Structures are given as structure tokens and as C-alpha cells.
Amino acid sequence: MINIGIAGIGFLGMIHYLACQRLNRVRVRAICEQDPVRLSGDWRSIRGSFGPQGRMMDLAGVSRYARLEEMLRDPRLDVIDICLPPAAHAEAAVAALRAGKHVFCEKPIALQPADAERALAAARRAGRLLLIGHVLPFFPEYRYVYHAVATGKYGRLLGASFKRLMAEPHWVPDFFDPRSTGGPMIDLNIHDAHFVRLLCGRPRAVQTVGRLRGTVPEWFQTQFFFDDPDLAVTLTGGVIRQQGRPFTHGYEVHLERATIVFDFATWGKQPVVATPVTVLTDNGRVLRPKLTGSDPVEAFVAELNEMVRSVRSQEPSKALDPELARDALLMCQRQAQSLARRRAVRL
Template sequence: MIKVGIAGVGFMGWMHYLAYRERDDIQVTALCTRNQAKLDGDWTSIQGNFGPPGEQVDTSAMSKYQEVEALLANPELDVIDVCLPPHLHKSVCLAALEAGKHVFCEKPLALNAEDCDALVAAAEGAGLQLLVGHVLPFMPEFEFLYKAVQQGTYGKLLGGRFERVISDPLWLKDFYDMEKVGGPLIDLHVHDAHLIRLLFGMPTRVTSQGRLRDDTVEYCNTLFHFEDSSLVVSATSGVLNQQGRPFMHGFEVHFEKATVQFQFAGYLDEPETNQLKVLVPGEEGQVIRPNVGEWDPVKSFSEEISEVVQSVQTGIASPLLSGQLARDAVMICQRQTDSVRSGESVTI
């Protein structure tokens, strides 16, 4: 049984806990938070934009700490699950690796690529796993897309466009702070940067045009350039200052033998889903609507945890959650910021 200590009991800590609870090969045996009520099991204050609200949790058998140093000193723990604010990721992940623990860190790995590089090097030097919680490939529509690419189901990958736009998160006072949260690109678009890197490889250059809030990118459109100049890949990312549609994401990806598309928009009155479709070319054409089921957030996070288990047991980094892949996603976001600020294409 792999034993996990969760550092940070907020929304993501709650979602991870629910995923661990579904499994019999990994178990949460320790918690770290300065909130005494949460240590005592009252998680009812936790709310998020998806998944079930927090509830009472039986923490009686868990080791409980208010300081990270005490958590890391627990000799029974195999993995530290870091669900703390992004500006704390580097220091806590580094300390966990130095304490001989595998690390599973919620995205982003860190706020800049240099800090990510330091963490990747530390993990490699210690012979430990550094895994990052990019859950998008475990959501049904995105999982379908990833498998189609991996299996070559529709032939050569030609390109695609990706969207991830939210309303202004007025409740997050540090959202646009590049030193604490990272702004819309590092906090939000990093999902799609990770997916683009996963599907198409590392871009060589980005061309981004957008709007700044002070010196932070608020909204932008990006064209990604690759060594294969025939790939046409773009993304729209960021914040629109209207509150009628709190969240929207989707994709349209082009293959030699099909186009795969999906979009979800969470409007205030009711959500709308442009369900997953496969458009097949030909004189008459064809529309296929694969049944991938309803999205169950806990199931997606449980599948993510399965990758963590496999990586810890085998010593081989997950191709979906590796620290290097997460580092590349952060680097892409950094270069997009540079491009918006400069008004020029930027080499990665």
C-alpha cells in the first residue's frame, strides 16, 4: 500500500482525497493544513466549480500536521501530494524530494520554467518521481482525442485549435499576480499548453496577440510553430470581463482522415455542450457521435492517481504526468507572455 500525505486541504486537496478513497492500492494517511477544523474532519467549507462540495471526513486514523516540515519528517509516507497555492509549489516540492519522498504536485508545477527545471533536476538526482496533476487527458472527450492520436486512428495529425476562457474570477484576489498565482496563462491555459505539447510535441516558436492587465496577459490568441511547418495549431485563452459564462473549453483537431471536435460552455442560466463528434471526409461525409459517457470528476482524478501509482511502483515516469512535460507547459506559457508583451514572435 502506497501511503500519501496531502499538503493543503482546499478544493484540489478535496478532489484528490475523493480519488484516493476510490482506490485500494494507495491511501491518504496524513494531512497538513493550518486549518484546525479541517484537520478535525470538517471539510464542509470547501466549494469548487465542479465536483461535489466538501463534507465531513473521518481523519481520526490520519497523522495530522500544521507545518509542512513535520509532514515531511513522517517516515511512513511514500508520496507527498502538494495542493498548496502555486507560489509554494517549488519550495515544498523541493523539500519533499530532499526528504526522500515522491511528489505529486497539482498544476502548475511552478510559476516559471527555471523553478520547474530545478525540481526536475532534483527528482532525477534523487531517483524519485516528480508527477504533476494535469487532469485534462483523463476527461472523457480529451482522453478520446489523446488515444486517437496515440493509436493513429484517423491518420496523420494536421493541427487544431483549442479554447479555454473564463469570466473574471473576482473571488481570487491574487489571480493576476505573477508571483503568487501566475495569471490566466499559468493558471488556466497551462492545461492546453500541456495538451498541445502532449499531442504535437514541443513548439519551436509562438506568436501571441492579446490584452494585458498591468503586465499580466489577460486574454490572448496564439499560433504555435513547430519543426513540421505543416502543423497548424492555435489556442484562445484567458479572461473575458463578463460574468454570464463563467467557464468554456473545447477543441477542434484535424487529422488526415477525420476532424474531432468538442466544446462545453457553462452559462449562468444553463450549461451547453457541443458533444464530441468525429467528422469523416468524403463526397457524402459522415458525422459520428462517440458515446464517451458523462464526465465524472472523481473518476478522472482516480485515473490520474492510477498513473501516480504505476509511476511509483515501476520507477518510470508517467508519459502524461511527468515533471518534464509539466515544465514544458510552463515554458510555453512564459513564451506566450513574452510574445504578447513584445508584439513579436518568440522562440522557445
């Protein structure tokens, strides 16, 4: 049995709690939350841009702590699952590692690369696993294209374009605070930075154009530059100010013998798959592979299952690798610098 303590009961803390209920030989033994209402099990105030909304939860048998240091002293806990605001991630991870716990931390690993390095160093000193929850590779649409590239099924990767945008989340009052949440570059589009890093390797430079809100990117387009000058990869991301399209994401990935396309958006409250994962082959065929896992919570179940596998085997996870998470954070920081300076920036 893997015993988990969840630190932070916001939207993702709730999603992780629900996902853990679907795993074998895994139990949430404790939660930590400063809000006494949520600590009591009343999660009705929780909302997010997808998936279930908050409800009353039966927390019978779950220990409840108002302070993280109290939960870290619980000897039953094997893993601390950090779902706190991004500004608290690195500090909480270091504290949990020093307490002898394995750490599974929601993205981003930190708000600053120096703090990410501090968490990595703490994991090495403690001899414990630090795993970072970048969930995108576990969504079936992204799992499919990653597998196609990794196996060389359709030949060499030639390039790709990614997009991920959301309506401004007014329910997160500090969303554009660079010291707290970091805005859409860190909170949203780090998903794509991580996926680009996983799929294409580490870029040598970025060039970003767009608009800022204060010092924080609001909407942007990025060109990633790699050692291979022919590898062309772009990203469009950020927020729009109107609420009619709460979320959209997708990609077009070019391979030697195929192009793979996916496009999804929520219009009002209606989710619309404009283009399900579609493979355009070099002999003119249009293929629609059958994918499983339409429930978005299932991606988090798969992600947490990978975390459990890593903890049980004491082996690292490629998808949850903290060094890749650090690189994704650095890629976001360099994109923000490029946008502000209006020129390309090296990593």
C-alpha cells in the same frame, strides 16, 4: 498499500482526497494545512469552478499537520501530493524529494522555468519520482482525441484549435498576482499548453495577441509554430469579467481523414454540451463515439491511478512527465512575453 500525504487543502486538495477514496490499496494517511478550521475537517468554505463543493469531512485515522516539514518526517508516507498555491510548488517538491518521498504535484510544476529545473534536479539526485498532475489527458473527451492522434487512426495530424476560458474567480484574491498564482495563463491555460506539447511536440515559437491586466495576460489568442510549417495550432484562453458563463472549453482537431470536434460550457449554473465529441469522416459520416466518465472527479481518479501505477512500478509516466510539465510552463511564459512585446517569441 500506497500511503499518501496531501499538502494543502484547497479545492484541488479536496478533489484529490475524494479521488483517493475510489482507489484500491491507496490511503490518505496525512494532510497538511495551515488553516485550523480546514485541518479540523470543516471544508465547507472550499469552492471551485466545477465538481463538488466543500463539506464537513470525517478525518478519523488521518494524521494532521500544520507544517510541511512535520509531515515530511512521517515515515509511513510514500508519496507527498502537493496541492499548495502555485508559488509554493517547487519549494515543497524539492523538500519532499530531499526527505526521500516520491512527489505528485498539481500543475504548474512551478511559476518560473528555473524553479522547475531545480525540482527536476532534486528528483534526479534523490532517485525518486517527480510526477506533475496535468489532468486534461484523463478527461474522456481529451483522452479520445489523444488516442486518435497517437494511433494514427485517422491519419496524420494537420492542425488544431483549442479554447479554455473562465469567469474571473473572485474567490481567489491573488489570481492575477504573478508571484502567487500567475493568472489564467498559468493557472488555467497551462492545461492546453501541456496538451499541445503532448499531442503535437515542442513548438519552436509562439505569437500571442490579447490584453493584459498589469503584466499578466487576461485574455489571449496564440499561434504555435512547429518545425513542420503546415502544422497549424491555435489557442484561445483567459478570463471574462462577467459571471454568466463560469467556464467553457473545447477543440477542433484536423486529421487527414477526419475532423474531431468538442464544445462545452456552463451557462449560469447549467452545464451544456453544445457539441459532444463528434467525428466528421472523409466519407461524409458524422460519428458520436460513446465515452465513459461524465463525473469530472473521475478524471482525477484516473490521473491519481496513473500516479500510483508509476510509483508501484517505479516507471515514469508519459502523461505526468515533469519535463513535459516544464515545457508547458515555458510555453506559457513565452506566450506572456509575446503578448507584452507584440511579436513572436522563440522557445
